[in-house]
Amino acid sequence: MTQPIRVLVAKPGLDGHDRGAKVIARALRDAGMEVIYTGLRQTPEMIVNAALQEDVQVIGLSILSGAHNAIVPRLMELLREKEMGDVKVVLGGIIPDQDAESLKRSGVAAVFQPGASLESVVEFIRSVV
C-alpha cells in the first residue's frame, strides 16, 4: 500500500472566487489524495509555509484575477529559497496561453485552463509524483 499523495490547494491573492478550488479539492480527495485547502487570500509566503508544514508533494494554485504574473514567480522563488524544489506546482484558472508558457519556464509543472477536465488534473498529478 503506497502512501496517498498529499496536495495543498491554495487561493492566493485578493480574489474570492473559490468555486474552482473547492471542486478540484473534492475531486483530488475522491481520487484518493490527501488534500489540505488553505482558504482565501493567502500570500506566497503563507502558501509556502503551509506546504512545508504539511509536507505536501504538490501545490495547486487557483487564480482567476489576472494577478498570476505577480504571484506565481514570487512563490517559485520562495520554494527555491527554502530548497523545496521537489514540490510540484500546478496552476489553474484564467491564464492566457502566453503567460502559461512563461510560467512553465519559471518552473510551474502544469497550467490548467478553463474547460480542463478533473480527470486530466488527477492524472497529471499522479504522473509527476
Add this chain to the structure above:
Amino acid sequence: MKVSGREFTTISGVSIQPVYGPEDLRGFDFARDSGNPGEFPYTRGIHADMYRGKLWTMRQFSGFATPEETNRRYRYLLEQGQTGLSVAFDLPTLMGYDADHPMSAGEVGKCGASISSLEDMEILFRDIPLGEVTVSMTINSPAAVLWAMYLAVAEQQGVSWARVSGTLQNDILKEYIAQKEYIFPPRPSMRLVTDTIEFGVRETPRFNPISISGYHIREAGSTAVQELAFTLRDGMEYADWALARGLEIDAFAPRLSFFFNAHNDFFEEIAKYRAARKIWAYAMRDRYGARSERSWKLRFHAQTAGCSLTWQQPYNNVVRTAVQGLAAVLGGAQSLHTNSLDEAYALPSEQAVTLALRTQQVLAHESGVAATADPLGGSYFVEKLTLETEAAANRYIRQIDEMGGMIAAIEAGFPQKEIAAASYRYQREVETGARTIVGVNGFRSDDQPIELLRIDESAGRRQEAKLAALRQRRDNQQVRRTLDALSRAAEGSENTMPRILDAVRAYATLGEIMDALRAVFGTYQETAHL
C-alpha cells in the same frame, strides 16, 4: 436537459415531463398564483404595459485599468446607445485597499477600475452628467465609501441628491455565502448596510442603496432554486435589520432592488424570475405588513451567466448569451447585462462588448418580444415550473428561518455547503458526459484565437503615482480629523454615512477610511467548507 439515459431535468435537477396540460395546473388559482401584469402578486411582471411603457435598461458592467481608461469606455458605450452605466471595480478597491498597498500588487486595474480616492471618482465620471445617467456600482464591503465618493461627485456637478438615481450593490450577505469579498464580521457589516439604507431613505429618494444579489450565488455553483431562496432570504434579513433600526417598512422596501443570474436553462430561469416576484410580494405584504404596492414589487437586474461561458470555441458564447438574455427579458427584467464572448479569457474588448450590447438591441427592437407583457404566462409548463420553483424556494426559506435567520445559517456554513455540493454535482455531470457543453465535452474542434484586452502593470504604477501626489497635496490634518470622527461614530451607534462623506470630501483614501473601520470592527476569516 437530458442528464441520464431516460430522465429529463432542469439544470437544477427538477424533473421535467414530456408534455404539460391542464391536469398539471389543478389547484392553480389565477388571482392567488398569477394575477395580471402590474397586479399582485406580480408573477406576470410589475408593470401592466411592461416594455411598451419603458424598455429594460441596457447596462453593461464595465471597468478596467485606471479611471481615465474606464471613463473613455463609458463615454463610448453611451455613444453606442447604452442607457445606463455599471461600474466594475478592481479587487483592491473591492477589498478596501489603496492601489499602493502591498496586497494590491499585481491586482490594480485587472478586474475593474482602480478607485482609491475621490479624485479617482471625479475622473471616472468626467463629462458624464450624473443627473441624467443612472449608475450601478458593484461594490460591497466598502460600499458606503464608494457611494459617498459618488454623492460627492454629484455635488461637484451641481446635481442634487434628490435627483441622482442608480444602484449600489452593497449586498454583504451574499459575500459570506458565495463571492467571499468580505472584510468585517457579519454584524458590523450589516450595521454599515443598514446605515446606507437609512441614509438613502432620508437623502436619496431615487437611489437604490442595495441590490440583493443571487448572481454570485449562482456563479459559485448553486442551483436556480438555491439562488432564488438564498437571495430572497437575504432580502428579508436586510428588512429585519432596517426595521430594528426603527425604519418603516414602506419607507425603505420600495428601494430594495434585486439582481439575478440568467443561466442556460431557458424555462427554469423564466420560472425563477416569476416565482421571485410572487414570493417577495407575499413576504412583503404578509410577513412584513407592507401596505404600499411599491414595497410589494420586486424589481431586478439580470446578467447572463459568466460561468456558462467557455474558453473553447468562444464565438459560441454569443449564442449562449442571446438565449440567456431572452430568458431575462421574457422573465420581466428591469435591466440587463449581456456578457461578451471573450469573458472566459479576460475583461471584454471594445469590439466584444459592442456585440454584446447589439445582442440586447436586436432582442429589444427586432424580435418582437418586448411588445407583450409576460408572453409565456398561461403556458402549462411555465406556470407549473413557477409553482414548483416557488415551493422549493419556500422550503429553503423556512429552513433558514428555523436556523435563526441568514447570519446564523452563514455561521453554520449552511448555504456555503449547499452551493459547494451543487457545484461539485454539476462538474461531475460535465465530467461523465451526462451533461453536454458544446465545444468542451462535445462537438470539439480546434479553437480560433480571438483578440483580447490586456491590462499591463502600468495601470498600477500610474495609480500609485497619483496617490503619492494626492497625499502630498491634500490637507492631512483635515484628513486625520475626519478619520477620527469616523472612528468615534463607528464605535458608537450613530449613522456612519455623514462621517464617511466628510472623510471622502477631505480626500481621505479608500484604504485609510477602511482601516479606520477595520480598527473598530475587526476582520473576518471564514472556516472553509469543502
